[in-house]
Amino acid sequence: MYLITNSIADAIFLALFLILCHKSFATPTMLNVMDFGAKPDAKTDSTAAFSTAWSSACGDINPSTIYVPKGRFLLKNLHFSGPCSNNTITIQVDGTLVAPLDYNVIGNVGNWLIFEDVDGVSIRGGTLDGQGAGLWACKMHGSNCPSGATSLGIWNSKNVEIIGLSSINSQMFHIVINGCQNVKLQGVDISASGNSPNTDGVHVQLSTDVAILNSKISTGDDCVSIGPGAMNLLIENVDCGPGHGISIGSLGKDFDEAGVHNVTVRTVRFKDAQNGLRIKTWGRPSKGFVNNVVFQHAIMDNVQNPIVIDQNYCPGNKNCPGQVSGVKISDVTYQDIHGTSATEVAVKFDCSKSKPCDQIKLENVTLSYQNHAPKALCSNAAGTTTGRVEPTSCLV
Numbered sequence: 001m002y003l004i005t006n007s008i009a010d011a012i013f014l015a016l017f018l019i020l021c022h023k024s025f026a027t028p029t030m031l032n033v034m035d036f037g038a039k040p041d042a043k044t045d046s047t048a049a050f051s052t053a054w055s056s057a058c059g060d061i062n063p064s065t066i067y068v069p070k071g072r073f074l075l076k077n078l079h080f081s082g083p084c085s086n087n088t089i090t091i092q093v094d095g096t097l098v099a100p101l102d103y104n105v106i107g108n109v110g111n112w113l114i115f116e117d118v119d120g121v122s123i124r125g126g127t128l129d130g131q132g133a134g135l136w137a138c139k140m141h142g143s144n145c146p147s148g149a150t151s152l153g154i155w156n157s158k159n160v161e162i163i164g165l166s167s168i169n170s171q172m173f174h175i176v177i178n179g180c181q182n183v184k185l186q187g188v189d190i191s192a193s194g195n196s197p198n199t200d201g202v203h204v205q206l207s208t209d210v211a212i213l214n215s216k217i218s219t220g221d222d223c224v225s226i227g228p229g230a231m232n233l234l235i236e237n238v239d240c241g242p243g244h245g246i247s248i249g250s251l252g253k254d255f256d257e258a259g260v261h262n263v264t265v266r267t268v269r270f271k272d273a274q275n276g277l278r279i280k281t282w283g284r285p286s287k288g289f290v291n292n293v294v295f296q297h298a299i300m301d302n303v304q305n306p307i308v309i310d311q312n313y314c315p316g317n318k319n320c321p322g323q324v325s326g327v328k329i330s331d332v333t334y335q336d337i338h339g340t341s342a343t344e345v346a347v348k349f350d351c352s353k354s355k356p357c358d359q360i361k362l363e364n365v366t367l368s369y370q371n372h373a374p375k376a377l378c379s380n381a382a383g384t385t386t387g388r389v390e391p392t393s394c395l396v
Contacts, residue, residue, distance in 0.1 A: 091123045099132075262293075
């Protein structure tokens with residue numbers, strides 16, 4: 001048997017303590033992109049400099065901060081890939097990241113900037129300028145146009161936060177969260193022309209525990225679109241308009257499709273929007289579903305379709321005429337919704353013949369149209385009402 005003297009034991013304890021302190025309180029590595037050759041002149045291609053800075057941060061065992069100073073940094077498509085050696089990487093942006101003005105440069109790559117397989121990344125501040133106006137014009141008036149790139153993609157990642165970011169003029173979607181867990185967007189400001197095609201503000205799919213908080217979204221498409229496989233999603237204190245509203249869907253394009261479950265949308269405001277609170281599914285067979293959804297504390301200001309479920313979505317009348325939606329919609333609550341409709345039909349539940357909507361709840365819903373009571377239309381929809389409901393409910 002070996003005996004450890006007090007002095008040796010103290011030395012071992014001190015060594016272990018210093019190792020733990022080094023891991024817990026290590027000074028973050030600071031990486032300024034300009035030290036890697038980035039130029040804030042909106043002309044010099046800084047893609048390689050940002051890529052090298054990311055590789056350094058991702059490969060460091062200590063927490064790292066990538067700093068982007070003021071100025072406009074031109075970037076082509078850039079893939080921030082993991083996994084990384086540490087799970088504390090901050091990207092602090094004081095400047096603007098600018099996409100190429102020629103939309104063909106990134107128009108077919110899918111994502112302009114994408115984070116994939118990362119854990120513990122924080123993006124703070126800054127502006128993304130997708131310079132998408134040229135592509136929008138091509139889509140509306142030209143031909144042979146690329147599909148366009150999403151400005152920021154977060155794919156197959158976890159523990160990500162995006163705080164205080166602005167995104168303007170994206171070619172297509174502004175932010176896409178796909179296959180992720182525990183993602184928070186807070187204080188995000190998204191804007192694009194009201195007639196810009198496919199410029200959804202935030203799209204969430206195949207992801208759990210996502211929060212979109214205290215944000216303002218003005219686009220030519222959905223402010224927030226919720227795709228298959230979204231679960232445990234919170235949208236709170238969001239201003240929307242112009243745009244196509246906060247939409248669950250479109251769902252049911254594919255037969256074997258994940259459902260949407262446990263979505264809460266509260267304290268939201270819609271102004272001059274095409275839709276307010278919308279659920280949209282393709283009119284075709286599907287195993288998909290929507291349940292446990294709560295829409296509460298919403299204000300409508302001149303919204304064309306304040307409350308709508310559309311289960312007969314069939315763009316271009318292709319691949320779905322004569323079919324019915326297989327997506328089952330149930331347990332959806334509309335609570336404390338009020339304001340003005342821009343059309344006479346303020347509430348429309350156009351549900352599936354094969355799988356009718358049920359457990360639809362209207363609680364204290366008061367909408368008006370030109371200072372008069374609007375109409376409600378229902379098809380294959382069942383549920384209950386509580387408190388004052390105007391227009392008069394058509395639920396059975």
